[in-house]
Amino acid sequence: MEVFVQQLINGITLGSIYGLIAIGYTMVFGIIGMVNFAHGDVFMVSAFVALIALLILTTWLGMSSVALALLIVLVVAMVFTSLVNWVIERIAYRPLRGSFRLAPLISAIGMSIFLSNFVQVTQGPRNKPIPPLLRDVIVVMHGDYDVTVSYRQLIIWGVTAVLLAIFWYLVSKTALGRAQRACEQDQKMAALVGIDVDRTISITFVIGAALAAVAGTMYLMYYGVVSFSDGFVPGIKAFTAAVLGGIGSLPGAVIGGLLIGLIETMWSAYFSIDYKDVAAFSILAITLIFLPQGLLGRPEVEKV
Amino acid sequence: MTLAIEGLCAAYGEIEVLHGISLSVEKGQLIALLGANGAGKSTAIKAIMGLVKPTAGRVLLDGRDIAGEAAHLAARAGIVLVPEGRRIFKKMTVEENLQVGGVVRSAAEVRERLADIYALFPTLGERRRQIGGTLSGGEQQMLAIGRALMSRPSFILMDEPSLGLAPLVVERVHQAIDRIRREMGIGGILVEQNVVIALGVASHAYVLMRGSVVLSGDPKTLAASPQLKEAYLGMG
Numbered sequence: 001m002e003v004f005v006q007q008l009i010n011g012i013t014l015g016s017i018y019g020l021i022a023i024g025y026t027m028v029f030g031i032i033g034m035v036n037f038a039h040g041d042v043f044m045v046s047a048f049v050a051l052i053a054l055l056i057l058t059t060w061l062g063m064s065s066v067a068l069a070l071l072i073v074l075v076v077a078m079v080f081t082s083l084v085n086w087v088i089e090r091i092a093y094r095p096l097r098g099s100f101r102l103a104p105l106i107s108a109i110g111m112s113i114f115l116s117n118f119v120q121v122t123q124g125p126r127n128k129p130i131p132p133l134l135r136d137v138i139v140v141m142h143g144d145y146d147v148t149v150s151y152r153q154l155i156i157w158g159v160t161a162v163l164l165a166i167f168w169y170l171v172s173k174t175a176l177g178r179a180q181r182a183c184e185q186d187q188k189m190a191a192l193v194g195i196d197v198d199r200t201i202s203i204t205f206v207i208g209a210a211l212a213a214v215a216g217t218m219y220l221m222y223y224g225v226v227s228f229s230d231g232f233v234p235g236i237k238a239f240t241a242a243v244l245g246g247i248g249s250l251p252g253a254v255i256g257g258l259l260i261g262l263i264e265t266m267w268s269a270y271f272s273i274d275y276k277d278v279a280a281f282s283i284l285a286i287t288l289i290f291l292p293q294g295l296l297g298r299p300e301v302e303k304v
Numbered sequence: 305m306t307l308a309i310e311g312l313c314a315a316y317g318e319i320e321v322l323h324g325i326s327l328s329v330e331k332g333q334l335i336a337l338l339g340a341n342g343a344g345k346s347t348a349i350k351a352i353m354g355l356v357k358p359t360a361g362r363v364l365l366d367g368r369d370i371a372g373e374a375a376h377l378a379a380r381a382g383i384v385l386v387p388e389g390r391r392i393f394k395k396m397t398v399e400e401n402l403q404v405g406g407v408v409r410s411a412a413e414v415r416e417r418l419a420d421i422y423a424l425f426p427t428l429g430e431r432r433r434q435i436g437g438t439l440s441g442g443e444q445q446m447l448a449i450g451r452a453l454m455s456r457p458s459f460i461l462m463d464e465p466s467l468g469l470a471p472l473v474v475e476r477v478h479q480a481i482d483r484i485r486r487e488m489g490i491g492g493i494l495v496e497q498n499v500v501i502a503l504g505v506a507s508h509a510y511v512l513m514r515g516s517v518v519l520s521g522d523p524k525t526l527a528a529s530p531q532l533k534e535a536y537l538g539m540g
Contacts, residue, residue, distance in 0.1 A: 178404050192353060
């Protein structure tokens, strides 16, 4: 029982990170029908930006308040990563719009390789650690084995919840969100009512990157290390989460992320930690075979 | 305010489908564009909206040439389209569809305009929270027209608004089109297969045949003209 509760706590934490990344995949797929394979590497870049910002703040500037430092790091990572993704869209994807379907996909894979190699060359191939942060835990259940929630986990839950709430409001209640959804449904008609479709697509990449940057900062804080190759596996898992939830569906991305996080941690606890990635990717295969539209993806309601 | 096209040519690949057509419409005036399938009516509309790049000729809005500008700039300039097949945003609610139509306007103007549209089409007001895709064909057509009006346009272009609708609904759509012109003072170009209805609401009509204007004039003269039948039957 204790093991289960503890893994539930860990799984939700990991799942929050996957969910935040998965939104970027699902939004971009929704609006331009492309799987952005560089998204995982954008996430990795954001973790490095967070790492550098954190080291500058704490080591060089001697900032003592961890909470304030983390907040600044989060904002810096979000802004910088958004800018990076905006540039990527402009130079690597937009020129290929209207080209054959595989062209932007190949470009995305190229961009993925470029980003990870760029970070490897400039930051070195080793794991980069951060000084230990917020090691405190709260014991929530006593037993043969104490179940704990760490401060870091609480921060991850809190930040994820707040950002998802802001994001939900943005997409469902604002003119920007309506323009975004209009472009998803019918780009030509969206342009005809006066929506600048190219600009809306750019904003989609910026929002996706900002959420990935939140995930990147949380990932760095949670594990304490990051390396240039950390974009690939979390990226593919978040993509799995988006497919599981139903690609194109925003709530689906979050639910898929949580499920993948839980499946992974539960599998590690009860079966074998060595095969946790196999478990996660088996889910992708099973979903594609038996539920290709995903959990929340559904055929369009239409009346002629 | 005047919307005019002069010597407009357009082509799909190598094939030219518009061979230099000219027409003009004033604010508060409704003109009809008639002709058989493939005559070039829709292409003319698309060229005005920037969906098809003209190969020659000009699209003048109060003397300013807007030919070849990006499609999203037409709405900003004050020209909107009610497209063939309505193309409402099927996964959004009625109200969201209308709000998207007012995307070039401020939030306050959108709220004000929503009330106007609900007054023009009370059904839309009753169904404001309903998902667009679940509306009937006639209601979708009203939504498409309402969405176009949300941006307070100077000119509204309508491509086959009565296509696939029941006769009674067609009647209501055309009453609405007439009210838009009279009460809102908006200029309109109506592309229509149904000649009788089109000539009933328009004050001037152009007949297209194989990409050229072959006949134009006021509805009464046109209705009596034997050439009109020829244009539709593709003879002559």
